[in-house]
Amino acid sequence: MGAVLAGTGAPLAAHAQGIPSVELEATTDYRSRGLSWSDGDPALRAAVDVPVTSAITLSAQGVTLREASRHGGADAGFELAASYSAYAGLIDWRGAAVAHVFAGGQGDLNYGEAEAGLGASLGPARVDLSASYAPSQDAIGGSNLYARLGASVGIPATPFLFYGHVGHSSGSDDGTGRANRLRPAGDYADWAVGTEYYFAPVSLALTYSDTDIHRGDLRVPVLDHHYGEKLVASAIMRF
Template sequence: MNFTYLAAVLAALPLASPAVAQDAATIDVSPPTELRAAPTGPVTVSGSVAMLSDYRLRGVSQSDRDPAIQGALTIAHDSGFYVGTFASNLAGWGTFGGANLELDAIGGFKHAVGAVTIDAGLTWYMYPGGADKTDYAEAFAKLSGTAGPATLLAGVAYAPPQQALGKWYRNGVQAAAATYSDPGDKEDNLYLWGDGAVAVPNTGLTAKAHIGWSSGNSGLGPNATSAAPTGKYWDWQLGADYAVPGTPLVLNLSWIDTDITRREAAYLQPSFSKGQDGRGSIANGTVLASLTASF
């Protein structure tokens, strides 16, 4: 896809306030930090359950391009402080040293200042049952607001140097052979993103867009994974939600892609391919479908 054209399209679309995580719009499938619920007192409990055709985190499949089931729960106080958790099954590339589950702990503070809402906190990514040195922590900050019918959001997420993000392997061949090039290496990771959404009147549809930029190590970590496997890359997503009338269900259909080239993907294979046997990149563009029920 021509990136200049894509950027022009995104500039013309609203960037949305997410009902999901620190690094994506509602159309993305990243871990959520807030979910809709009607307040009933000083403490609000909300959550969701979702079925997805693929679990993509920043454009890269965490479920080996296979379906995923996810759940989230958030407990928020009217002071603005909240805690939450997110869980998803993993497979293939997403085994993260043997784990078949991602379980995140999230905490933060959200506060409105005039027309702008500030949301900042920390996500701890955990992979129960996986190998050592897989878990890592990442701080995030988001600004969101509205402009006419559009909802806009800009965010930054930063993970300080940690072994899980280090460049232990230079390429996928070393990772497949379990031959470390720099064991114990610690690297950081930066993610910048913008989200947008605009409701289509009288249709139940909400058009959405997301664009993000990752900067991290250009190799693979201790368990042949990485938050930014090619060092620096762009990811984007265009799609729409449909709120099913009279139900808590939301159907999403969108296109998700990255600018990770065939050559860059080959450099990381077989660890960066479906089935980890070289059968294509897990960052290729794809149509993504999801069905979410919120409470």
């Protein structure tokens, strides 16, 4: 969904005016980096971005995780972020600190990440390159690096947006098994393509995602329904 957010004009316009933007989403499966975070079940998501200055934004997001086994049986997951962005012609760059907080689960689940990225927009088209790095932490059994290349394009004079990305996850493993949360079969690649139909303030999206993880590579067999190809439908309201 990152490509959807980057390619949609409504949230960017709100930021430009210094007005908070809000998103509400219902989805048939909440997936991040090619993996299900809601145990393959439908989920609800709410997010708010609050511009503090023209460059600094505070963000918060909450997602129902449906007692996700990959996250200690957590009922909900939250992302709290502070980001800085700047522009130079057609290029924009950004950096952020993100805290991932989990509620209702068992064990040490919370962890933090640093993110950096740059992008370029030309008319209705946009390309983004980003990286997210979580230094070694007990909650994720080591470190984690996620690199992502995404693109989106809106079709002029239509309500359609097309988007896609490829990503790669890697990192260290402390041998405790907790690295399975973010990398259930070790280092892996993921990809997704999709389309969004926008009729203010609602969007309908359809996204196909997959990974190069194979069943035989899984270190915890119970996770096998979290990684495979999936077609996900979502309804999003932005205001």
